[in-house]
Amino acid sequence: MFQLSDLYLLAPEISLVLLALVVMVIDLFTKRRIVIATVSLVGLIVPVGFVIAQAVTYTGPRTALFRMLVVDQYSLFFRVIFLIIAAFMVLASYNYLGKYIKAEGEFYVLMLFSVVGMMLMASTGELISIYIALELTSFPLYAMAGLLRSSTKSSEAALKYVLLGAMSSAILLYGFALLYGLTGTTDLQGIAQSFKSFGNGNLMVIVADVLIIAGFGFKISAVPFHMWAPDIYEGAPTPATAFFSVGSKAAGFAALIRILVYGGLWQADLTPLIVVLGVVAVLTLILGNFAAAVQTNIKRMMAYSSIAQAGYILVGVVATLTMSQKNHTAASSGIAAVLFFILVYVVTNLGAFSGIIALSNLTGGEKIEDFRGLWHRSPLLTVCTSLCLLSLAGIPPVAGFFSKVFIFTAAWQLGQPWLVIIALLCSIVSIVYYGRIIKVMFFDAPRKEERLVAPISLSTTITLATAALLVLTVIVTVVLDAANPAALSLFASLLGK
Structure with missing residues (x-):
C-alpha cells in the first residue's frame, strides 16, 4: 500500500527530476551558460542532502512503492557515486559546451535525467522497474552522443548507440520475461525465494x-558486447564520453549485481553462471588491454581502457558468486572490493577525462601525440592527469593500486586464482599504454612552446578529482569499512534480516 513515507525514500530522485525541469525552464528564458551551470551545480545540494539524511537515519533496509524501491546501504552507496558524477560533469563540461556545443541547457537536462535513471537502477528491487530505470538512463545518453550536430562522427555515434542499445534492451527484456515465466513474479526477493x-x-x-x-x-561494455564503445567514445562530445565511461558502467554493474545477488540467481544453477561470467571477464581483460595498447586516438584508447576496467570488476563478481552458497559474509568481501574499485574508477576516470577535455579545449587535439611536451606547457594539468593514469594502471601508491589489490585478494581467497593470474598479466599490459601517455607528456618535445592555461572550471575539476584520489589513498580502510555493510546488505535483504 502506498504511504507518504515512500516519497521520502524516493526524495533524492524526485528532487533531481525537479532540478532537471527547473534547468529546462531556465534554458527557455536565458542562454547564459553560467546561470544554467550554476543552477545545475547548486541544485545538486538538495538530493545530496536527502541522501545524507537517509544515510544518517539508516536503521535497516526499507522498501517502498510495493517493494519496487529498495533503500539499503548498497543503494545509498551508489546514490553517492552518481551524485559525485553529476557534480563533476557540470564543472568539467562547462567550457567545452560554450566552445563546441551551443545546447548547454539540453546537455545538463539530459545528464540530470540520466542520473535519475542510474540512481533508480541501483535502488530498484523489481524487474520491470529496473528495465524502466535502464531506459531512463539510456535515452538521454543517446541524445548526448549526437549533440555535436555539425560532426558526422557524432551523428554516427548517436545512431550506432541507439541501434545497439535497442538490441541490448530487447535481449535483456527477454531474459526478464523468462525469469517471470519461471518464477511467476517480477519481485527480486520473490524470485530469490522461488530459486531456493x-x-x-x-x-x-x-x-x-x-x-x-x-x-x-x-x-x-564487456566483451563480446563492447563493439559500441570505441566508435561512440570517439564520435561523441568529450564530456558525454566521460559521462558514458563512468555513469553507464557504474549503473550497469549496480543493477547486474543486485539482480545476481539480491535476486538470488546464483541459487538455481551456479556453475554455468560462473563459467559464463568467467569467460566474459577473461575476454574483456585480454581484448580491452591489448586493443588499448595499439590506439593512437586518446578517446579510443580510453574506450578500450574502460572495457578492461570492466574485466577487473567482473573478476570480483565471479569470485563473489563462487562463495555465495557457502558463506555470505565471505562472499560480501568480494562485493565490497567491487564497490571500492568502482568508486576509485569513477573518481580516477573523471580526472583523466578532465585532462583530455582540457587538452581538447586548448588545442583541439584528441591524438596521443597531441599530449607531447604537455609538462612544459601546463605542469598542473600534466601532474594531475599523470596521477589519474597511474591510478588506472594500478601503480602504487595511488588508490587504483589498492582497488586492484582488494579485487585480486578477494578473488584469490574466494577460489578464483586463475582469474587473478590473468588479470595480473593484463595489468602489466596496461602499464604500457598508460605509461606511453605519461612518457609523451613529460619527455617528448612539445610541438609549440606557448603556455596552456586551462579554464578555471576544468582546473578545478581535475584538481578536485586528483585531490579526491589522494584522499582515497589515505582513507582506504575507512571507505572499505563503508563498502562492507553496503555489500552485506544485499545478502541481509535476501535473508530477510
Missing part, C-alpha cells in the same frame, strides 16, 4: 542468465 526450490540443470534458468548478462554486458 529449483534444482540444478534447469536449461531455462541458464538461458535467462545468459540473456541478462548479455543485456547488461552492453551497458558495462
Whole structure:
C-alpha cells in the first residue's frame, strides 16, 4: 500500500527530476551558460542532502512503492557515486559546451535525467522497474552522443548507440520475461525465494542468465558486447564520453549485481553462471588491454581502457558468486572490493577525462601525440592527469593500486586464482599504454612552446578529482569499512534480516 513515507525514500530522485525541469525552464528564458551551470551545480545540494539524511537515519533496509524501491546501504552507496558524477560533469563540461556545443541547457537536462535513471537502477528491487530505470538512463545518453550536430562522427555515434542499445534492451527484456515465466513474479526477493526450490540443470534458468548478462554486458561494455564503445567514445562530445565511461558502467554493474545477488540467481544453477561470467571477464581483460595498447586516438584508447576496467570488476563478481552458497559474509568481501574499485574508477576516470577535455579545449587535439611536451606547457594539468593514469594502471601508491589489490585478494581467497593470474598479466599490459601517455607528456618535445592555461572550471575539476584520489589513498580502510555493510546488505535483504 502506498504511504507518504515512500516519497521520502524516493526524495533524492524526485528532487533531481525537479532540478532537471527547473534547468529546462531556465534554458527557455536565458542562454547564459553560467546561470544554467550554476543552477545545475547548486541544485545538486538538495538530493545530496536527502541522501545524507537517509544515510544518517539508516536503521535497516526499507522498501517502498510495493517493494519496487529498495533503500539499503548498497543503494545509498551508489546514490553517492552518481551524485559525485553529476557534480563533476557540470564543472568539467562547462567550457567545452560554450566552445563546441551551443545546447548547454539540453546537455545538463539530459545528464540530470540520466542520473535519475542510474540512481533508480541501483535502488530498484523489481524487474520491470529496473528495465524502466535502464531506459531512463539510456535515452538521454543517446541524445548526448549526437549533440555535436555539425560532426558526422557524432551523428554516427548517436545512431550506432541507439541501434545497439535497442538490441541490448530487447535481449535483456527477454531474459526478464523468462525469469517471470519461471518464477511467476517480477519481485527480486520473490524470485530469490522461488530459486531456493529449483534444482540444478534447469536449461531455462541458464538461458535467462545468459540473456541478462548479455543485456547488461552492453551497458558495462564487456566483451563480446563492447563493439559500441570505441566508435561512440570517439564520435561523441568529450564530456558525454566521460559521462558514458563512468555513469553507464557504474549503473550497469549496480543493477547486474543486485539482480545476481539480491535476486538470488546464483541459487538455481551456479556453475554455468560462473563459467559464463568467467569467460566474459577473461575476454574483456585480454581484448580491452591489448586493443588499448595499439590506439593512437586518446578517446579510443580510453574506450578500450574502460572495457578492461570492466574485466577487473567482473573478476570480483565471479569470485563473489563462487562463495555465495557457502558463506555470505565471505562472499560480501568480494562485493565490497567491487564497490571500492568502482568508486576509485569513477573518481580516477573523471580526472583523466578532465585532462583530455582540457587538452581538447586548448588545442583541439584528441591524438596521443597531441599530449607531447604537455609538462612544459601546463605542469598542473600534466601532474594531475599523470596521477589519474597511474591510478588506472594500478601503480602504487595511488588508490587504483589498492582497488586492484582488494579485487585480486578477494578473488584469490574466494577460489578464483586463475582469474587473478590473468588479470595480473593484463595489468602489466596496461602499464604500457598508460605509461606511453605519461612518457609523451613529460619527455617528448612539445610541438609549440606557448603556455596552456586551462579554464578555471576544468582546473578545478581535475584538481578536485586528483585531490579526491589522494584522499582515497589515505582513507582506504575507512571507505572499505563503508563498502562492507553496503555489500552485506544485499545478502541481509535476501535473508530477510
